[in-house]
Amino acid sequence: MSTPEATQPSNFIRHIIDEDRLAGKNGGRVVTRFPPEPNGFLHIGHAKSICLNFGLALDYQGRCHLRFDDTNPCKEEVAYVESIQEDVRWLGFDWGIHRYYASDYFEQLYNFAVELIRRGKAYVCDLTPEEIRAYRGTLTEPGKGSPFRNRSMDENLDLFSRMRSGEFPDGSRVLRAKIDMDSGNLNMRDPVIYRILHATHHRTGDVWCIYPMYDFAHCLSDSIEGITHSICTLEFEDHRPLYDWILDELEVPCHPQQIEFARLNLTYTVMSKRKLLELVRDGHVAGWNDPRMPTISGFRRRGYTPESIRAFCERIGVAKRDSLVDVALLEFSIREDLNERAPRALAVLQPLKVVIENYPEGQVEEFDAPNHPGRPELGNRKVPFSRELYIERDDFMEEAPKKFFRLAPGREVRLRFAYFITCREAIKDANGEVVELRCAYDPETRGGSAPDGRKVKGTIHWVSASHAVKAEVRLYDRLFTVENPASEKDANFKDFINPESLTVLTACQVEPSLAQAAPGASYQFERLGYFCADHEESRPGRPVFNRTVTLRDTWAKVQEK
Ligand code: ATP
Numbered sequence: 001m002s003t004p005e006a007t008q009p010s011n012f013i014r015h016i017i018d019e020d021r022l023a024g025k026n027g028g029r030v031v032t033r034f035p036p037e038p039n040g041f042l043h044i045g046h047a048k049s050i051c052l053n054f055g056l057a058l059d060y061q062g063r064c065h066l067r068f069d070d071t072n073p074c075k076e077e078v079a080y081v082e083s084i085q086e087d088v089r090w091l092g093f094d095w096g097i098h099r100y101y102a103s104d105y106f107e108q109l110y111n112f113a114v115e116l117i118r119r120g121k122a123y124v125c126d127l128t129p130e131e132i133r134a135y136r137g138t139l140t141e142p143g144k145g146s147p148f149r150n151r152s153m154d155e156n157l158d159l160f161s162r163m164r165s166g167e168f169p170d171g172s173r174v175l176r177a178k179i180d181m182d183s184g185n186l187n188m189r190d191p192v193i194y195r196i197l198h199a200t201h202h203r204t205g206d207v208w209c210i211y212p213m214y215d216f217a218h219c220l221s222d223s224i225e226g227i228t229h230s231i232c233t234l235e236f237e238d239h240r241p242l243y244d245w246i247l248d249e250l251e252v253p254c255h256p257q258q259i260e261f262a263r264l265n266l267t268y269t270v271m272s273k274r275k276l277l278e279l280v281r282d283g284h285v286a287g288w289n290d291p292r293m294p295t296i297s298g299f300r301r302r303g304y305t306p307e308s309i310r311a312f313c314e315r316i317g318v319a320k321r322d323s324l325v326d327v328a329l330l331e332f333s334i335r336e337d338l339n340e341r342a343p344r345a346l347a348v349l350q351p352l353k354v355v356i357e358n359y360p361e362g363q364v365e366e367f368d369a370p371n372h373p374g375r376p377e378l379g380n381r382k383v384p385f386s387r388e389l390y391i392e393r394d395d396f397m398e399e400a401p402k403k404f405f406r407l408a409p410g411r412e413v414r415l416r417f418a419y420f421i422t423c424r425e426a427i428k429d430a431n432g433e434v435v436e437l438r439c440a441y442d443p444e445t446r447g448g449s450a451p452d453g454r455k456v457k458g459t460i461h462w463v464s465a466s467h468a469v470k471a472e473v474r475l476y477d478r479l480f481t482v483e484n485p486a487s488e489k490d491a492n493f494k495d496f497i498n499p500e501s502l503t504v505l506t507a508c509q510v511e512p513s514l515a516q517a518a519p520g521a522s523y524q525f526e527r528l529g530y531f532c533a534d535h536e537e538s539r540p541g542r543p544v545f546n547r548t549v550t551l552r553d554t555w556a557k558v559q560e561k
């Protein structure tokens with residue numbers, strides 16, 4: 001596997017960093033972080049953030065921390081922590097020794113909160129969550145100060161310490177920053193910074209029953225770690241004043257700069273972890289790593305390579321405005337990568353038997369087939385040929401139009417690497433369905449050309465019936481039927497699930513070299529697309545393949561328009 005390149009195309013974040021370095025800010029250092037909350041598997045949107053943060057660190061010889069933002073014990077799990085690390089590594093990035101958890105800072109964060117109280121900048125509030133919301137006001141109306149806003153420092157210190165020691169039930173009190181109830185920015189109207197939650201945390205167990213809110217924990221974690229540039233998505237733009245306020249009010253090791261960029265959204269995809277969790281929980285997909293999921297583990301299982309995902313992230317760039325990226329661009333990236341690296345193979349997904357009547361019974365020939373047309377260094381393999389073959393059911397039509405260049409009664413085609421054959425007769429079952437073709441081959445056309453110069457327009461793939469290996473092949477289509485399932489008005493995104501997103505073909509026949517396909521190995525099945533041996537279910541002698549992507553490039557077409 002190749003490693004990520006240390007030079008990405010320029011973008012506005014790099015410009016900011018370049019200027020900071022010129023001005024000598026942070027001593028020229030660049031320290032970024034990728035801060036996932038371990039409440040789900042990573043998706044392709046996270047990949048954008050990972051490529052950006054780790055990419056900048058590589059580029060500027062800085063470092064990027066992996067920090068688990070684990071401040072919400074109700075939704076977080078160790079299994080997620082593990083999958084996240086696996087996915088970041090698989091994408092090709094390395095945090096070295098810099099793996100952190102916000103929960104490691106709980107004591108420090110608590111002390112910072114106490115310090116805010118001491119400075120008269122935080123208070124314990126006994127309003128209910130509903131009251132807090134009502135007092136906060138709206139975008140057009142100012143907020144109203146809580147009746148608890150002017151509690152004395154001593155009372156606040158006492159109550160906060162009793163919150164910590166577990167004296168009060170969930171939701172009965174919170175700690176709030178004392179900022180400005182008239183602020184035009186709702187985030188600044190005395191935001192809650194600590195809440196009571198009697199919940200077991202996956203790392204700290206039952207040590208804590210109060211937990212810091214994201215806005216409080218995040219900026220301070222950044223500061224504790226010496227982050228220089230704290231890159232996040234656009235929805236945090238309105239939180240930046242709070243980020244800065246907290247760091248300004250306290251004596252902190254450093255004051256990182258928050259920079260926002262646009263989230264990645266993809267057509268025919270939902271991207272929020274909450275929605276993805278719903279798909280998993282309700283059984284719409286087989287799990288987080290179902291090959292139809294936009295998760296990194298789903299893409300991996302589907303046969304995407306880290307290189308293709310990194311190339312995609314580079315192509316889409318980094319901007320300040322939200323946009324919806326065509327999923328065809330992602331498909332283009334994997335096709336481009338696999339075209340280079342995937343060995344070719346012959347596989348028949350919907351087999352139709354062909355008997356070559358004039359081919360001697362019991363005879364077997366082996367044809368040399370190159371593993372890659374453009375890369376002779378990948379060598380050749382032997383493909384056995386015999387009297388009985390399978391071809392693709394679609395490659396035969398009983399009543400074929402003129403432009404159908406494949407097999408039909410009386411018509412001749414080339415069998416890839418082998419001979420020309422002509423269809424003599426189609427044999428049908430009681431229902432009138434074609435079950436076998438009787439054909440004749442021309443021994444003079446060995447290798448695929450006729451000495452008399454006669455041409456055939458079509459070349460089809462095939463496998464030898466007695467040598468082929470039975471395989472299961474799973475064809476995946478888009479999981480949703482509309483471009484932006486999450487934004488359809490008055491509807492639930494699940495109403496747009498594509499009922500045909502998965503087709504399982506259990507009676508495929510593949511060339512014998514595929515019998516031992518290593519789990520995860522990718523191939524181009526000639527004329528059909530790119531396929532990868534399933535990581536979990538493929539077995540020697542009984543391979544299972546996932547279709548990664550078809551050969552049809554809709555992106556190039558879009559660009560030509
Ligand atoms: P979701 O909305 O899917 O639940 P999140 O933002 O809550 O995602 P986090 O675990 O908090 O998930 O995300 C970790 C980092 O990944 C954050 O810095 C976040 O900004 C970034 N990120 C999440 N989704 C995207 C996306 N679609 N595009 C780019 N970056 C993203």
Ligand code: MG
Pocket residue numbers: 037
């Ligand atoms: Mg988040």
